[in-house]
Amino acid sequence: MTPDQARHAIGDAVAQVAPDADINDLDPDADLRDGLELDSLDFLRLVEILSERTGQRIEEDDYPQFATLASAVKFLAAR
Amino acid sequence: MPALGADMDEGTVLEWLVKPGDEVHKGDVIAVIDTAKAAIDAEAFCSGTIEQLVTGVGQTVPVGTVLATITEEAAPSAPVAPAGRGAQKRPSRPKAPRKREPEHVAEPSHPLPTISPLIRQRARELGVDLATLRGSGRGGSVTRADVERAAARPQKAPAPPGGAERRIRVSPWARRVAAELGVDLGRVTGSGPAGSVRETDVRRAAASREPGPAGQAPAPSQAGRRPPTAAAGPRARSAAERTLSMRQAIARLMARSKREIPHYYVSTTVDMTSALDWLRGRNRELEVSERLVPAALLIKAAALAARQVPGVNGYWTDDQFCPAGAVHLGLAISLRGGGLLTPALHDAADLRLPELMSRMRDLVIRARAGRLRSSELTDATITVTNLGDQGVESVFGVIYPPQVALVGFGKILERPFAVGGLIGVRPVVVTTLAADHRASDGYTGARYLTAISDLLQKPEEL
Numbered sequence: 001m002t003p004d005q006a007r008h009a010i011g012d013a014v015a016q017v018a019p020d021a022d023i024n025d026l027d028p029d030a031d032l033r034d035g036l037e038l039d040s041l042d043f044l045r046l047v048e049i050l051s052e053r054t055g056q057r058i059e060e061d062d063y064p065q066f067a068t069l070a071s072a073v074k075f076l077a078a079r
Numbered sequence: 080m081p082a083l084g085a086d087m088d089e090g091t092v093l094e095w096l097v098k099p100g101d102e103v104h105k106g107d108v109i110a111v112i113d114t115a116k117a118a119i120d121a122e123a124f125c126s127g128t129i130e131q132l133v134t135g136v137g138q139t140v141p142v143g144t145v146l147a148t149i150t151e152e153a154a155p156s157a158p159v160a161p162a163g164r165g166a167q168k169r170p171s172r173p174k175a176p177r178k179r180e181p182e183h184v185a186e187p188s189h190p191l192p193t194i195s196p197l198i199r200q201r202a203r204e205l206g207v208d209l210a211t212l213r214g215s216g217r218g219g220s221v222t223r224a225d226v227e228r229a230a231a232r233p234q235k236a237p238a239p240p241g242g243a244e245r246r247i248r249v250s251p252w253a254r255r256v257a258a259e260l261g262v263d264l265g266r267v268t269g270s271g272p273a274g275s276v277r278e279t280d281v282r283r284a285a286a287s288r289e290p291g292p293a294g295q296a297p298a299p300s301q302a303g304r305r306p307p308t309a310a311a312g313p314r315a316r317s318a319a320e321r322t323l324s325m326r327q328a329i330a331r332l333m334a335r336s337k338r339e340i341p342h343y344y345v346s347t348t349v350d351m352t353s354a355l356d357w358l359r360g361r362n363r364e365l366e367v368s369e370r371l372v373p374a375a376l377l378i379k380a381a382a383l384a385a386r387q388v389p390g391v392n393g394y395w396t397d398d399q400f401c402p403a404g405a406v407h408l409g410l411a412i413s414l415r416g417g418g419l420l421t422p423a424l425h426d427a428a429d430l431r432l433p434e435l436m437s438r439m440r441d442l443v444i445r446a447r448a449g450r451l452r453s454s455e456l457t458d459a460t461i462t463v464t465n466l467g468d469q470g471v472e473s474v475f476g477v478i479y480p481p482q483v484a485l486v487g488f489g490k491i492l493e494r495p496f497a498v499g500g501l502i503g504v505r506p507v508v509v510t511t512l513a514a515d516h517r518a519s520d521g522y523t524g525a526r527y528l529t530a531i532s533d534l535l536q537k538p539e540e541l
Contacts, residue, residue, distance in 0.1 A: 020415055039469075041372060044370065048368050059363065060362045
């Protein structure tokens with residue numbers, strides 16, 4: 001997966017979890033959950049959608065990789 | 080007009096989902112009612128045949144007004160006290176939420192959480208209403224095959240012969256939603272009585288014509304969520320009106336709470352080491368969709384503790400404390416546009432963790448989509464707020480009258496913590512209780528928090 005594809009996948013997932021949010025408004029290095037006002041259930045759903053969409057198993061131990069948009073893109077693109 | 084919460088004094092009928100002559104069962108959704116906080120799916124209080132719709136669509140009436148009359152059936156096995164022809168559907172008294180029998184816990188609206196986005200997508204493509212499906216997958220989950228089977232089933236209402244101009248029955252609210260979404264009503268298949276078009280049909284029609292690749296259009300679960308901008312989606316009230324009326328409803332209720340309820344507060348720090356270790360081990364083996372979040376453990380513990388210490392679970396009515404038989408845990412759910420709702424998680428103490436987790440997810444989705452059921456807004460016996468997700472260490476809540484207690488969980492933080500004379504860094508959560516001093520004393524509150532703490536030390540038993 002290229003960084004662009006990863007970013008696109010994250011954008012789609014965010015659109016489902018938080019339709020009023022736009023990842024283009026996000027600082028890539030700011031806290032993703034704070035920026036999108038996601039609670040723990042929203043976050044779980046985000047991970048679930050990304051996991052289904054990318055076909056990658058995302059472990060709980062990987063959650064810290066989703067702290068920011070930049071780190072999440074990097075994590076998904078590295079797979 | 081039922082009182083959907085102690086803060087409601089009037090409501091507007093947005094849509095009738097039944098017509099005279101229809102048979103209804105207790106718990107069936109029969110109307111959509113707009114309140115200050117949200118549009119709510121109103122359920123029938125009893126079973127029988129709809130005799131007359133007394134309050135028309137669009138009418139705003141005070142709580143206690145008769146909305147419809149239901150002729151109760153002469154049920155041989157279950158005699159009902161006020162039975163007989165013309166027995167009226169009586170709304171519950173505003174200050175005394177109706178208690179529900181566990182077997183009536185609304186199951187029809189619960190399949191939502193176990194449906195994956197891909198299945199939802201497929202259902203939408205095929206125009207299948209997921210709410211009507213019974214899942215054949217594991218744990219009752221809806222599978223792709225279920226959806227496709229449902230789509231293959233012949234439509235209930237066949238097209239009129241000759242395809243002649245058909246008269247379309249459309250509820251006024253559905254008509255308004257159609258106008259706002261630009262949906263041609265002639266192309267909408269109605270699922271209501273006699274093929275009449277309901278709001279959900281319009282939304283489905285609007286969703287199905289949305290172009291764009293899979294994944295870009297919002298999933299149906301989210302399509303119902305009303306975005307905070309008026310232009311982006313229709314709603315019973317405009318976004319600005321809703322924000323204001325929601326704020327005013329919260330203001331009235333919270334002012335009443337602080338005016339009438341002598342709150343007392345207790346707080347304790349709970350060691351979460353065993354709970355989180357157990358959770359991590361469990362989640363490692365599971366797919367994302369089946370994983371639990373720590374909040375599920377906290378909520379289960381709060382529910383079980385309420386059963387152990389019944390003095391915090393119930394209502395203050397008529398100058399006395401009435402303990403509730405069941406534990407229906409109200410969950411404070413913040414809405415993305417501002418404000419909050421506190422729908423009840425029915426019989427939370429009896430739910431196994433995976434079930435509790437999926438119900439919790441379902442409640443959050445429906446609270447934000449404006450698809451809560453009336454029983455969910457009236458039945459809570461104690462409320463939990465979990466502001467920990469927003470990063471604060473502790474929260475001392477304001478009680479929802481007529482309830483007598485509110486539990487607050489802060490963020491789970493790593494802190495120096497002494498166990499057995501040794502200081503270590505452990506995950507802890509500050510747990511608080513705001514309780515009504517008329518109903519209980521500090522001793523009861525302290526016992527309740529201790530019970531929560533003890534329960535969380537044995538997560539495998541939750």
